[in-house]
Amino acid sequence: MFLYVAIFALLTYLYFETINSDGISDRRFGMILFLLATFVGISDMLGGYDRYIYCELFDRNADIVRSGGDYWALSNPLMGYRSEMAYVLWNVIVAHVTANRYIFILITTYLVYLMFFISVKRYVKNYPFLLLMFMSLWFFFTFTYLRQVLAASFAWYGYKYVIERKLWKFAIVAFIVYKFHNSGIIYSVLYFIPLKKYNPKVIAVVMILLFALGLTGYSTSLYSLYGDLTDTESRTEQYVRYGSSTRIAYLVEVVVFLFFIFKRYKDIPEDKVSVVMLNASLLFCAFLLFFIQSSSAGRQCWYFMLGIFCTFTNLATIKKRKNDYRAYLIVLFALLYLRFIISWAELISPYYSFVVNNQYSYSWQHRYEYDDNYSKDKMYREPFKIVW
Numbered sequence: 001m002f003l004y005v006a007i008f009a010l011l012t013y014l015y016f017e018t019i020n021s022d023g024i025s026d027r028r029f030g031m032i033l034f035l036l037a038t039f040v041g042i043s044d045m046l047g048g049y050d051r052y053i054y055c056e057l058f059d060r061n062a063d064i065v066r067s068g069g070d071y072w073a074l075s076n077p078l079m080g081y082r083s084e085m086a087y088v089l090w091n092v093i094v095a096h097v098t099a100n101r102y103i104f105i106l107i108t109t110y111l112v113y114l115m116f117f118i119s120v121k122r123y124v125k126n127y128p129f130l131l132l133m134f135m136s137l138w139f140f141f142t143f144t145y146l147r148q149v150l151a152a153s154f155a156w157y158g159y160k161y162v163i164e165r166k167l168w169k170f171a172i173v174a175f176i177v178y179k180f181h182n183s184g185i186i187y188s189v190l191y192f193i194p195l196k197k198y199n200p201k202v203i204a205v206v207m208i209l210l211f212a213l214g215l216t217g218y219s220t221s222l223y224s225l226y227g228d229l230t231d232t233e234s235r236t237e238q239y240v241r242y243g244s245s246t247r248i249a250y251l252v253e254v255v256v257f258l259f260f261i262f263k264r265y266k267d268i269p270e271d272k273v274s275v276v277m278l279n280a281s282l283l284f285c286a287f288l289l290f291f292i293q294s295s296s297a298g299r300q301c302w303y304f305m306l307g308i309f310c311t312f313t314n315l316a317t318i319k320k321r322k323n324d325y326r327a328y329l330i331v332l333f334a335l336l337y338l339r340f341i342i343s344w345a346e347l348i349s350p351y352y353s354f355v356v357n358n359q360y361s362y363s364w365q366h367r368y369e370y371d372d373n374y375s376k377d378k379m380y381r382e383p384f385k386i387v388w
Contacts, residue, residue: 001349004341008135015128022125029127033113040142041109044352047143052369054146055101062095066387086179087147100381102354112142115153123273123310126317133309136333140340151180152302155187159306162191163272187303193279197270200262203282207289214292250292254285264315280307354378
């Protein structure tokens with residue numbers, strides 16, 4: 001746990017060291033993201049069940065690929081995600097480079113962080129403040145939830161086409177997002193929100209109505225209908241079965257975010273970039289309220305999180321303004337970060353990397369998805385060998 005606290009403390013120190021300047025260069029920002037990606041990518045089966053199952057499916061798919069088998073056949077276990085073919089294709093591509101699940105995780109993590117770097121550097125100037133937000137809202141999710149994290153990363157890249165009003169290019173990105181994770185279908189809403197700043201009173205009324213509608217449970221029932229239409233019944237059924245309870249934390253999160261948005265609402269410019277990011281932030285809050293009875297609602301909102309990153313970073317780093325606003329936000333980010341460390345304790349601690357062979361690699365509930373040979377030698381499956 002100390003290691004995670006130390007990382008956040010170092011980034012906080014970086015922010016205060018650069019508080020009187022414009023932050024850091026793109027190059028330094030990219031280097032920090034590279035180090036964070038490496039830290040996440042070389043971790044040894046941290047993050048929970050999702051990483052185990054994705055890794056097992058990668059290994060089994062890699063065996064088919066590297067033996068010359070038909071990896072598009074339905075007998076390939078990975079084809080259970082055939083409705084999310086972008087993720088399947090990514091697995092196949094990486095399997096032509098490595099047969100090792102640890103290298104697969106590392107390469108995938110680098111892609112996620114690269115897409116974040118490409119997406120965010122167009123719209124944010126103060127990278128140190130952004131990094132504090134990144135750590136408190138997104139960092140720990142990059143240990144797991146591979147499909148949806150990849151989907152969100154590509155979704156953020158597509159914001160440029162919303163800003164530029166290039167529908168066909170946005171449609172291509174939206175299709176890729178959808179094919180990484182079918183929940184990405186809600187991402188398309190962003191393009192069709194009119195580029196205007198809405199009256200805060202109108203926003204408040206809409207949020208209240210969405211909250212009331214979410215409490216009825218109607219939104220949760222949409223999972224079942226969606227599963228029937230997309231051939232993902234088994235997974236969407238789990239969302240309904242295990243996620244139907246009011247999530248007070250979502251309501252608190254929305255209230256806090258809207259409070260800070262409205263507090264400096266007049267300072268948000270009306271240029272296309274600022275308005276798109278504002279609308280994305282509001283969609284993030286809106287969908288949290290609409291899906292307030294679903295445990296997976298937070299993940300459905302990831303496609304709009306870039307708006308949260310950019311809106312708050314730009315508002316908090318306005319020059320010639322009192323620093324109370326940013327100080328409160330930094331405290332908020334620190335608390336959110338600590339919440340992750342505490343609630344995810346068994347999923348992320350103690351930290352081990354695959355650089356060292358150890359016996360930490362699975363807990364009893366993950367035994368089936370883990371190959372015990374990795375505990376003896378993390379590189380027992382070929383780490384790098386290109387096959388055609």
